[in-house]
Amino acid sequence: MIATDPLAPLTELPGVAEAVTRARDAVVAVHNHPANRQGWPAGAAEAGIRAARASAALDGAPFESPDTVTDPVLAGAVRIAEESGRLLAAWRTSPSQALARLHVLAATDLVPADRHHAELGRPRSGPGVTERLALLAGLVTGGTRAPAPVLVAVVHGELLALAPFGSASGVVARAAARLTALTAGLDPRGLAVPEVGHLRRAAEYRAAAEGFAAGGADGVGAWVLHCCAQWEAGANEGLSIADARV
Numbered sequence: 001m002i003a004t005d006p007l008a009p010l011t012e013l014p015g016v017a018e019a020v021t022r023a024r025d026a027v028v029a030v031h032n033h034p035a036n037r038q039g040w041p042a043g044a045a046e047a048g049i050r051a052a053r054a055s056a057a058l059d060g061a062p063f064e065s066p067d068t069v070t071d072p073v074l075a076g077a078v079r080i081a082e083e084s085g086r087l088l089a090a091w092r093t094s095p096s097q098a099l100a101r102l103h104v105l106a107a108t109d110l111v112p113a114d115r116h117h118a119e120l121g122r123p124r125s126g127p128g129v130t131e132r133l134a135l136l137a138g139l140v141t142g143g144t145r146a147p148a149p150v151l152v153a154v155v156h157g158e159l160l161a162l163a164p165f166g167s168a169s170g171v172v173a174r175a176a177a178r179l180t181a182l183t184a185g186l187d188p189r190g191l192a193v194p195e196v197g198h199l200r201r202a203a204e205y206r207a208a209a210e211g212f213a214a215g216g217a218d219g220v221g222a223w224v225l226h227c228c229a230q231w232e233a234g235a236n237e238g239l240s241i242a243d244a245r246v
Contacts, residue, residue, distance in 0.1 A: 007139065007146035007154060013221035016150065019228035023149045023186070026235035030191045035242040044190045046241050048084060052077035054195035055174040058202060072109035076168055079105040080175045084182075084190070091179040095137040099123075099164075102175050106168035123164035132162055140180060148186035153227035155180045157220075161213035174198070177227075186231070191241070197233030201226075 010016060030036065036043050056074040057063045069075045080102060090098040100121035111119050123129055136158055144151060159173035174195055181187040198205045208226040211219030 005144050005146065006135075007144040007150055009217075010150050010154070010220060010224060011146055013217060013224065016221060016224055016228075019225050020147045020149045023228040023231035023235075024147075026232040027187050027192050027238075030187075030235050030238035030242065031189060033239060033242040035245040036189070036191060039245065040189050040191060043238065043241050043245065047191050047193050047238055048081035049078070050193045050237065050241075051174075051178060051195040052081040054193065054199040055171050057199050058174070058195070058205070059168070059170045073106075073168065073171065075109050076106035077171050077175075079108070080171070084175070084179065087179060088182060091140065091176075092183050093141065095140045095176075096133060098179065099133070099172065099176060102172045103165045103168060106171045106175070107165065110167045119166060124166060129162060129164055132158065133164060140183075148181065148184035149228050149231060150224055151184050152177050152180045152186055152231075153224045156227060157209060157212035157223050160209045181231075191238040192231060192234035193237040193241075194227070194230040194234030196237045197230030200233070201230070205230075 011020075031040075053063060053074065056071065056077040059073050061071040061073040061077075069078055083101075083105060087098050087101060090101070100123075104121045107120055108116070123133060136155060139151060140155065146154075156173055156177035159176055160170065163169040165172060178187075178190065178195075181192075182190055204226060208219075208223045212223035213219075
């Protein structure tokens with residue numbers, strides 16, 4: 001039983017309940033598309049690759065084809081897309097371990113080989129980092145009854161704000177948000193591509209993330225609303241993937 005839900009106040013912020021409903025309804029529509037009723041793994045695979053390209057582009061990678069990857073940031077994002085299914089069980093029960101694995105996948109080509117053991121998968125030891133990561137892990141493993149879109153936004157925003165690793169923290173944050181959407185029931189098959197929405201509204205994305213990091217009801221609320229809106233946009237991207245397969 002959850003005595004005090006730390007995310008409960010977020011659900012009362014202006015516009016959040018309505019934004020949550022719109023995000024959920026949009027993703028349900030993707031899951032109900034005829035192409036996804038049986039052949040959804042193909043749609044999920046394409047969505048994962050599109051998510052990787054958009055996420056890497058948000059961190060400065062060229063928007064190149066995943067078939068000819070030369071950029072190290074994109075290479076890491078693609079590795080995450082390919083392994084995300086195998087990380088679901090760990091994310092549900094041991095998110096700290098899954099987070100470390102995400103960083104190994106994302107940053108292998110960004111960290112010098114002689115620094116791999118010292119840096120890959122190891123959060124920095126700044127003030128409050130360990131405590132905040134532990135709190136986040138508690139939320140992911142059942143420490144909140146907040147709607148899934150709110151939890152996904154908090155995971156995403158907190159990891160962007162905390163930047164626990166010395167490299168690839170943006171790619172890791174977006175991958176963790178995607179895993180949360182899968183495990184919390186927002187997008188259990190991974191058919192939507194909110195990363196495309198974030199990329200198309202990159203300036204808004206960065207401003208909203210800064211507002212979340214600063215704290216305060218207005219900043220946090222704006223971030224949650226932004227994230228919910230991009231799940232709507234990501235659902236439209238998912239529908240375009242499904243339409244192309246019919």
